[in-house]
Amino acid sequence: MNLFKFILVRFYFVFLLVVVTSPIVAQNFLSARGKYIIDERGRPVILKGVGLGGYMLKEGYMMKVPFEGQQYVFEQNVEALVGKSKAQNFYKSWLQNHLTKVDIDSLKSWGFNSVRLPMHYKLFTLPVEKEPIKGLDTWLDTGFELTDSLLKWCKANEMYLILDMHSTPGGQGHDLPISDRDPQSPSLWQSEANQNKLMNLWAKIALKYRDEIYIGGYDLINEPNWGFQDSTDKSGGKEKLNEPLRNLLIKITKAIRAVDRNHLIIIEGNGWGNNYQGVLPPWDNNMAVSFHKYWTINSQESIKTFLDIREKYNIPLWLGEAGENSNTWFNEAISLSQANDIGWCWWPLKKIGFNNPLEIKMNEGYQAIINYWAGKGPRPDTTSAYNSLMELALNTNAKNCIYHKDVIDAMFRQTKDSTTTPFSQHQLPGVINAVNYDMGKANEAYSDRVVSNLHITNATGRVTWNDGRIYRNDGVDIAKDLKGSKEDLIVTNFETGEWLAYSLNVPAAHTYNLQLKVRKNDLKDNALIEIAIGNSIKHQIQVGLLEDWKLSDVVTLKLTQGVNKLKIKVLKGNIQFKGFELNQ
Numbered sequence: 001m002n003l004f005k006f007i008l009v010r011f012y013f014v015f016l017l018v019v020v021t022s023p024i025v026a027q028n029f030l031s032a033r034g035k036y037i038i039d040e041r042g043r044p045v046i047l048k049g050v051g052l053g054g055y056m057l058k059e060g061y062m063m064k065v066p067f068e069g070q071q072y073v074f075e076q077n078v079e080a081l082v083g084k085s086k087a088q089n090f091y092k093s094w095l096q097n098h099l100t101k102v103d104i105d106s107l108k109s110w111g112f113n114s115v116r117l118p119m120h121y122k123l124f125t126l127p128v129e130k131e132p133i134k135g136l137d138t139w140l141d142t143g144f145e146l147t148d149s150l151l152k153w154c155k156a157n158e159m160y161l162i163l164d165m166h167s168t169p170g171g172q173g174h175d176l177p178i179s180d181r182d183p184q185s186p187s188l189w190q191s192e193a194n195q196n197k198l199m200n201l202w203a204k205i206a207l208k209y210r211d212e213i214y215i216g217g218y219d220l221i222n223e224p225n226w227g228f229q230d231s232t233d234k235s236g237g238k239e240k241l242n243e244p245l246r247n248l249l250i251k252i253t254k255a256i257r258a259v260d261r262n263h264l265i266i267i268e269g270n271g272w273g274n275n276y277q278g279v280l281p282p283w284d285n286n287m288a289v290s291f292h293k294y295w296t297i298n299s300q301e302s303i304k305t306f307l308d309i310r311e312k313y314n315i316p317l318w319l320g321e322a323g324e325n326s327n328t329w330f331n332e333a334i335s336l337s338q339a340n341d342i343g344w345c346w347w348p349l350k351k352i353g354f355n356n357p358l359e360i361k362m363n364e365g366y367q368a369i370i371n372y373w374a375g376k377g378p379r380p381d382t383t384s385a386y387n388s389l390m391e392l393a394l395n396t397n398a399k400n401c402i403y404h405k406d407v408i409d410a411m412f413r414q415t416k417d418s419t420t421t422p423f424s425q426h427q428l429p430g431v432i433n434a435v436n437y438d439m440g441k442a443n444e445a446y447s448d449r450v451v452s453n454l455h456i457t458n459a460t461g462r463v464t465w466n467d468g469r470i471y472r473n474d475g476v477d478i479a480k481d482l483k484g485s486k487e488d489l490i491v492t493n494f495e496t497g498e499w500l501a502y503s504l505n506v507p508a509a510h511t512y513n514l515q516l517k518v519r520k521n522d523l524k525d526n527a528l529i530e531i532a533i534g535n536s537i538k539h540q541i542q543v544g545l546l547e548d549w550k551l552s553d554v555v556t557l558k559l560t561q562g563v564n565k566l567k568i569k570v571l572k573g574n575i576q577f578k579g580f581e582l583n584q
Helices: 003-021 071-082 084-098 101-110 141-156 192-209 243-257 300-313 327-339 364-373 382-395 405-411
Strands: 031-033 036-038 048-051 114-120 160-167 215-219 265-268 287-293 317-323 343-347 430-433 478-480 489-495 499-506 510-520 527-533 536-543 555-559 562-572 574-583
Touching: 048 160, 071 084, 071 382, 084 382, 101 141, 114 141, 114 343, 141 160, 160 192, 192 215, 192 243, 243 265, 265 317, 287 300, 300 317, 300 327, 317 327, 327 343, 327 405, 364 382, 510 527, 510 536, 527 555, 527 574, 536 555, 562 574
Parallel strands: 048 114, 048 343, 114 160, 160 215, 215 265, 265 287, 287 317, 317 343
Antiparallel strands: 031 036, 430 574, 478 489, 489 574, 499 562, 510 555, 510 574, 527 536, 527 562
16 A cells, blocks of 8 residues: 555544544534634624514513413403304414514514524423323424424525523413413422423424524523522522522433534523523533513623623623613614624514514404403403404504514614614605604604613613604604594604704705794793704794694795705703694
């Protein structure tokens, strides 16, 4: 054998030995490497995701119900109203409409690269107490089929799907709605059978999806909140050891690794995902630590605990849930996360409510049902109630939802760009609605006294940044005009020091006459309003007591060709502002 052949043979046997004896390395999967989540090329990945809340698990606040917020309580009330058969039709229509390919295509076009699926275990297996043979698991097709469809849509868009066990057997905490927990039955922590079912379910999921590269990871237990040592610590936020949580997470990981060594394991601490005392150190080399962030100030200090965890254990972080706040807060939180190389996932994509990318419209019939449940209206007849519920299910379809472009603008463009952009195109001459001020950051597109809810940091009650909670998600207070058309929207509580900016695209230089449509909110002295173009103050207008939408005095403005920035500021007083006219 010549030297070349000898070297070649030796290289082959060394290569074979390395392949056979080396641990399995995930080649095309998201994985943890040091402080980063990386892709198949070893490049750090910043996950930009959204949680599909309300889909597999209907939390009460998303449904606007006046009673306990667990899904099973909602379903009991629905069935009492329309009967079990009609209720089942409603649930089926809900799942068919709430999430479709259009949703995932839209998320991709807006800039998201991942989604988090909050799973209800009951769609995948029976509860322990309903198993026909004690100790054995019955597998249900519904959950897997829904997940398969979602995965298909994600793969088509090259987006990662993170599977999140949002509702565990028995429920993982005292916050009942987030896990659909019945407090009269043993919780996850009080039942070995529930824990075994959860482990077996994760093993089943991992076996099915172990080769799917667009499964981004397994989020094992959403927001545990349980006092193990101190039963009065309902949230588990003060627990020092968290031994039952750590032990169960390790057992679930072992069950997954028995069939799947490819996928990222994501863990959450106690206290709604944030208390990691006793949970760490890590026990797997392909793990990430998730934390959740709501209603706190967006400062480096606010995430220091988790940055310290990343540094100490050399493990990636993921902001697995955040949201339920204003555009200003969204922008600040995402900017903070990305500045620290942390991926994020917003909550939720849609609900009945305005501070998310999509809003499910509240139909009049469902409102009547809510009124009945709250004791504020008559019981709807079965047919009317059923039709209203089915209409609500159809309203969950993305094609029927209200798209809040200002939310998406705050989450993406405004994290890179501080300029303002028109919310709508204004025709000149013409009437411009007050609520259609520019899109942009606070103190760039508008100024308002309250721009976000920081009630946890400030130890105050919850703060409403938009008093009417409609149309837009900024600090600007928007409401329906109770004295005008039901569809007319106005800026209300427009008060001293607040201002709004409007980008006007002027086709040719011209002098325009401007008149405001305003109405005072009080009987005090005249309000004073300032009109400016760019940084140049042009006029001040006094507003007396107006009982109806009357036009203010005329002021003249010389507008140049191109974009002119018009700013309307309240120097004194508190007014309602409907809009303004610009005429030649």
